[in-house]
Amino acid sequence: MPRTLLPGLASMILLAGPATAADAPPGASSCTGCHAPKKVADSVIPRIAGRKASDIVAFMREYRSGTWPSSVMGRIAKGLDDQQTEAIAAWLAAQPE
Amino acid sequence: MATRRHFLKLGAGAGLAPAVALAQRKAKIVVIGGGFGGATAARTLKALQPSLQVTLVEPNPVYTSCPFSNSVLANLREIDQQQFRYDGIRGAGVTVAGTSATAVDADAKTVTLADGNSLSYDRLIISPGIDFDWKAIQGYDEAAAEKMPHAWKAGAQTVLLRRQLQAMDDGGLVVMSAPANPFRCPPGPYERASLIAYWLKIWKPKSKLLLLDAKDAFSKQRLFQNGWAELYPGLIEWVPLSQGGKVTAVDPATLTLTTEFGAHRAAVANVIPPQRAGAIAAQAGVADRTGWCPVEPVAFESTLRPNIHVLGDAAIMGGMPKSAFAANAQAKVCAAAIVKLLAGEKPQDPIVINTCYSLVAADYGISIAGVYRPNKGQLTDIPGAGGTSPLEAVGGLRGQEALYASSWFRTITAETFG
Ligand SMILES: Cc1cc2nc3c(=O)[nH]c(=O)nc-3n(C[C@H](O)[C@H](O)[C@H](O)COP(=O)(O)OP(=O)(O)OC[C@H]3O[C@@H](n4cnc5c(N)ncnc54)[C@H](O)[C@@H]3O)c2cc1C
Numbered sequence: 001m002p003r004t005l006l007p008g009l010a011s012m013i014l015l016a017g018p019a020t021a022a023d024a025p026p027g028a029s030s031c032t033g034c035h036a037p038k039k040v041a042d043s044v045i046p047r048i049a050g051r052k053a054s055d056i057v058a059f060m061r062e063y064r065s066g067t068w069p070s071s072v073m074g075r076i077a078k079g080l081d082d083q084q085t086e087a088i089a090a091w092l093a094a095q096p097e
Numbered sequence: 098m099a100t101r102r103h104f105l106k107l108g109a110g111a112g113l114a115p116a117v118a119l120a121q122r123k124a125k126i127v128v129i130g131g132g133f134g135g136a137t138a139a140r141t142l143k144a145l146q147p148s149l150q151v152t153l154v155e156p157n158p159v160y161t162s163c164p165f166s167n168s169v170l171a172n173l174r175e176i177d178q179q180q181f182r183y184d185g186i187r188g189a190g191v192t193v194a195g196t197s198a199t200a201v202d203a204d205a206k207t208v209t210l211a212d213g214n215s216l217s218y219d220r221l222i223i224s225p226g227i228d229f230d231w232k233a234i235q236g237y238d239e240a241a242a243e244k245m246p247h248a249w250k251a252g253a254q255t256v257l258l259r260r261q262l263q264a265m266d267d268g269g270l271v272v273m274s275a276p277a278n279p280f281r282c283p284p285g286p287y288e289r290a291s292l293i294a295y296w297l298k299i300w301k302p303k304s305k306l307l308l309l310d311a312k313d314a315f316s317k318q319r320l321f322q323n324g325w326a327e328l329y330p331g332l333i334e335w336v337p338l339s340q341g342g343k344v345t346a347v348d349p350a351t352l353t354l355t356t357e358f359g360a361h362r363a364a365v366a367n368v369i370p371p372q373r374a375g376a377i378a379a380q381a382g383v384a385d386r387t388g389w390c391p392v393e394p395v396a397f398e399s400t401l402r403p404n405i406h407v408l409g410d411a412a413i414m415g416g417m418p419k420s421a422f423a424a425n426a427q428a429k430v431c432a433a434a435i436v437k438l439l440a441g442e443k444p445q446d447p448i449v450i451n452t453c454y455s456l457v458a459a460d461y462g463i464s465i466a467g468v469y470r471p472n473k474g475q476l477t478d479i480p481g482a483g484g485t486s487p488l489e490a491v492g493g494l495r496g497q498e499a500l501y502a503s504s505w506f507r508t509i510t511a512e513t514f515g
Binding site for chain 2: 031037
């Protein structure tokens with residue numbers, strides 16, 4: 001019996017582990033090119049990991065509509081629909097601050 | 098039916114999956130090239146799945162970054178601020194083979210190394226950057242580049258060009274030549290012209306810069322040209338293809354550049370020659386007749402050879418430009434996709450972002466951005482998104498974008514090299 005149990009367990013552990021990080025929603029992994037996950041000296045670009053998802057979504061909506069002025073974020077926000085933005089925001093919010 | 102389905106389920110749950118799982122855990126990934134694409138891919142793979150065996154093949158112990166190397170030419174930075182070692186990547190659990198890859202056998206799934214060793218792989222990532230087409234401009238070979246530097250791979254060439262500029266008499270003519278598309282860093286030659294002009298204006302105010310171009314339009318063109326008119330009136334002359342901008346031959350002995358319309362003698366000459374994917378790509382059979390590498394737009398796997406992924410400048414990435422930002426973003430997407438593929442799952446369609454800053458002066462930045470997704474087998478611009486900085490800058494925008502540019506550099510080099 002252990003012969004069938006063990007491989008089953010192994011695959012479960014495997015699924016629970018790294019799959020989550022590889023499952024970041026589309027677009028999310030590009031953010032860290034500018035928004036550092038860890039503190040970087042002398043950067044004026046804000047960190048967004050661990051921020052509230054609803055705040056990130058609100059900012060992205062205002063960037064997209066131009067209500068809130070931005071340099072590059074408005075141009076990027078226009079490439080993401082509401083659902084995609086919400087998924088990225090939720091994922092960023094779940095990252096360690 | 099019910100029994101069969103039950104059996105299949107059992108088979109998948111207790112037999113097949115663990116076999117896949119075990120193979121996935123022990124999988125060997127080889128990455129050729131430790132630049133923005135390859136170094137990021139190696140690190141990300143290890144972070145996503147620490148049990149993978151990841152080997153990064155890179156002959157140089159120190160990587161010299163092209164982004165911000167134009168600032169070195171203008172004396173705004175030193176070359177050592179461009180340099181990064183691989184200790185952070187080793188610390189992340191990646192094995193670094195300090196040698197170059199000389200051959201890839203796609204059928205046997207092996208990579209031959211210059212030190213005589215060979216590596217086998219389950220998946221191979223190739224991110225070798227560019228090589229120059231030394232036959233494209235008559236007279237411009239590797240020896241000529243010692244007299245007329247390209248400085249399009251940063252390092253000794255950057256330092257050489259800077260030294261030549263500093264040694265030039267005030268009043269000397271600097272001549273640059275830019276290639277036709279596609280090439281590494283589309284706004285790069287124009288940022289370089291800007292920053293050389295910035296430096297000339299201070300130190301050699303009687304000098305001029307002639308920019309001979311093999312094309313009639315370029316990236317962020319109006320922003321650059323407005324900046325030149327505002328900051329360096331009369332200093333930079335841009336000659337497009339249609340007015341004889343294409344350089345066809347050079348003479349390194351006299352620093353002469355010959356175009357379809359005439360000849361120009363330079364005090365300092367910077368020739369940026371046509372390019373193609375780093376040579377190992379063609380050797381591996383993943384480059385096509387254009388010299389670049391076609392890939393599918395989800396995991397960036399070669400359409401010519403299975404189990405080989407190509408990243409960064411070497412790849413044909415649809416609408417995405419050849420930039421460090423793009424190479425880094427593609428690498429993160431590719432790493433996640435490879436983890437999925439090893440698990441026998443289908444990777445999701447990605448969204449990939451690019452943002453490129455250029456400096457027109459030390460405190461004057463402009464940008465171009467794009468958001469891309471797979472469409473008909475290519476990474477394609479999402480309509481309505483992206484574009485350049487506005488032509489009218491309000492509220493200190495240019496200064497702010499210059500600060501964003503240097504912040505971006507610090508962030509991306511930290512993410513890539515640690
Ligand atoms: C002047 C200039 C300014 C630029 N400015 C910017 C900028 O502001 N922003 C931006 O986003 N991009 C910029 N770029 C573009 C950027 O440098 C490239 O797009 C980026 O380096 C591409 O990354 P890569 O991984 O494809 O190649 P590279 O970074 O060139 O890395 C390739 C690596 O592969 C190694 N290699 C090659 N062949 C082999 C082999 N056979 N075996 C083992 N290793 C091998 C090389 O040694 C090298 O380390 C600039 C470029 C230039 C020239």
